[in-house]
Amino acid sequence: MASLRAPPPLPAIPAPRELPVLGSLVPFARDPLAFLRRMHARHGDLVQIRLVNHRLVMVSDPELLETVLVGEWRNLHKDAIYELTRPLLGNGLVTAEGEEWKRNRRLAAPSFTPRHIARYAETMQACVDDWIAGIRAGTDIDLFHEMMELTQTIVLKTLFGDVSVDVSGAGAAIETVMNEFIAEVQGHRRLWPEGFPSRGRRRVARAIALLDDLIERIIAARRAKGLGDDLFSQLLAARDDDGVGMSDRQLRDEAVTMFAAGHETTATALTYTFLLLATHPDEDRRLAADPERATPVLQESLRLMPPVWAIGRETQATVDLGGHAIPAGIQLLVPMCVLHRDPRWFAEPDAFRPDRWVDPPERPRFAYIPFGGGPRVCIGNHFAMMEGAIALKSIAPRFRFEALGPVPPPAIPSITLRPKGAVPVRVHAR
Ligand code: HEM
Numbered sequence: 001m002a003s004l005r006a007p008p009p010l011p012a013i014p015a016p017r018e019l020p021v022l023g024s025l026v027p028f029a030r031d032p033l034a035f036l037r038r039m040h041a042r043h044g045d046l047v048q049i050r051l052v053n054h055r056l057v058m059v060s061d062p063e064l065l066e067t068v069l070v071g072e073w074r075n076l077h078k079d080a081i082y083e084l085t086r087p088l089l090g091n092g093l094v095t096a097e098g099e100e101w102k103r104n105r106r107l108a109a110p111s112f113t114p115r116h117i118a119r120y121a122e123t124m125q126a127c128v129d130d131w132i133a134g135i136r137a138g139t140d141i142d143l144f145h146e147m148m149e150l151t152q153t154i155v156l157k158t159l160f161g162d163v164s165v166d167v168s169g170a171g172a173a174i175e176t177v178m179n180e181f182i183a184e185v186q187g188h189r190r191l192w193p194e195g196f197p198s199r200g201r202r203r204v205a206r207a208i209a210l211l212d213d214l215i216e217r218i219i220a221a222r223r224a225k226g227l228g229d230d231l232f233s234q235l236l237a238a239r240d241d242d243g244v245g246m247s248d249r250q251l252r253d254e255a256v257t258m259f260a261a262g263h264e265t266t267a268t269a270l271t272y273t274f275l276l277l278a279t280h281p282d283e284d285r286r287l288a289a290d291p292e293r294a295t296p297v298l299q300e301s302l303r304l305m306p307p308v309w310a311i312g313r314e315t316q317a318t319v320d321l322g323g324h325a326i327p328a329g330i331q332l333l334v335p336m337c338v339l340h341r342d343p344r345w346f347a348e349p350d351a352f353r354p355d356r357w358v359d360p361p362e363r364p365r366f367a368y369i370p371f372g373g374g375p376r377v378c379i380g381n382h383f384a385m386m387e388g389a390i391a392l393k394s395i396a397p398r399f400r401f402e403a404l405g406p407v408p409p410p411a412i413p414s415i416t417l418r419p420k421g422a423v424p425v426r427v428h429a430r
Pocket residue numbers: 078093094095105159257258261262263265266269306307308311312369370371372373375376377378379380381383384
């Protein structure tokens with residue numbers, strides 16, 4: 001059974017009052033975003049929180065984040081939460097560390113430079129146009145489901161070079177993994193023995209088997225077609241100094257990572273953006289009349305509703321954080337959901353105001369980090385912004401959406417803040 005003992009409290013870093021054994025698990029599990037915002041309001045830029053056997057230090061000071069994301073990045077590995085995604089993502093770019101990460105990042109980087117992704121614009125536009133052609137005014141749609149399908153198609157056609165593989169079960173399988181994953185992080189399962197074969201854990205195993213099979217078919221289809229200039233072809237062709245290529249296992253891990261990281265985040269971002277527009281008709285009309293506003297609208301949506309709402313690191317050695325010696329084994333939490341609504345950097349932080357990005361005032365570099373920062377910044381950053389802008393520019397002049405459910409919709413705070421279940425909207429012709 002996993003040890004339930006957490007590292008001892010850190011002197012001089014504020015902490016809330018906490019229960020024995022559970023620590024802050026109950027309020028955190030109930031509503032993690034609200035809990036973290038409350039902790040920041042009460043205790044400031046550094047606060048320590050215990051979740052059963054993990055001690056977290058939440059860092060909300062952009063200057064200290066420079067230390068976390070840039071200065072000390074070698075001493076900080078992805079945290080215990082990422083570890084839970086390993087059955088799905090294996091040792092792909094999101095979860096790998098050290099030399100393996102460095103090698104794989106070097107291999108993947110050329111496929112994500114602004115120059116290279118400019119080539120994907122036409123494909124992205126064609127996917128969005130197809131999507132628009134299938135939508136009828138006057139009907140009701142599940143916006144999140146639609147955006148997931150659109151962004152899956154875009155990833156497959158750009159990064160995997162237009163392989164025609166049926167991916168219809170993939171969204172549901174990833175949803176299963178993410179739902180169960182959050183139960184592992186936040187629920188009473190923290191108290192269960194590792195590897196205990198519960199019904200949920202068996203469901204995850206089945207979903208991963210389905211995704212493995214899907215990725216195998218994508219790899220086979222790509223090999224059969226011959227190599228192109230897409231990301232996956234580059235990975236297939238890559239050789240290290242000894243002339244050795246990636247093993248099938250490495251290819252599988254990289255493929256599932258790119259597929260998962262490359263669509264759910266963008267689908268979540270587009271869903272929230274259209275919901276924000278649905279509830280801000282003036283902004284919606286301005287965007288429809290001037291599609292160039294797509295970028296500030298997207299930036300503002302990523303500020304208010306960051307799809308990745310927090311990231312974590314675990315100290316591998318003692319790290320100096322603003323004069324505090326943080327020993328090895330502590331989880332550092334970087335909370336986008338807190339940073340992005342900090343009134344020190346954003347006036348009226350809860351308001352949706354795309355204009356704040358038109359001529360932005362000076363603010364610290366790490367006050368706005370929807371894509372993270374430092375060497376492990378999102379490799380798909382430019383890809384996602386281009387994809388989002390193309391979708392907004394093309395869809396907004398044609399349709400407006402009326403939200404039929406609550407805004408924001410109920411969400412599952414997994415790695416992404418993904419909407420829970422359907423997001424119903426009515427489509428209106430502009
Ligand atoms: C709005 C969309 C997106 C958001 C908000 C987002 C956010 C993030 C964040 C915050 C990280 C850093 C994680 C950390 O440091 O712990 C990250 C990493 C990553 N993202 Fe994204 N992402 C998006 C789209 C994409 C796309 C489109 C792709 C691929 C096509 C992608 C692939 C990756 C990969 C592979 C990493 C790991 C990079 C590394 O560690 O070297 N992401 N993303």
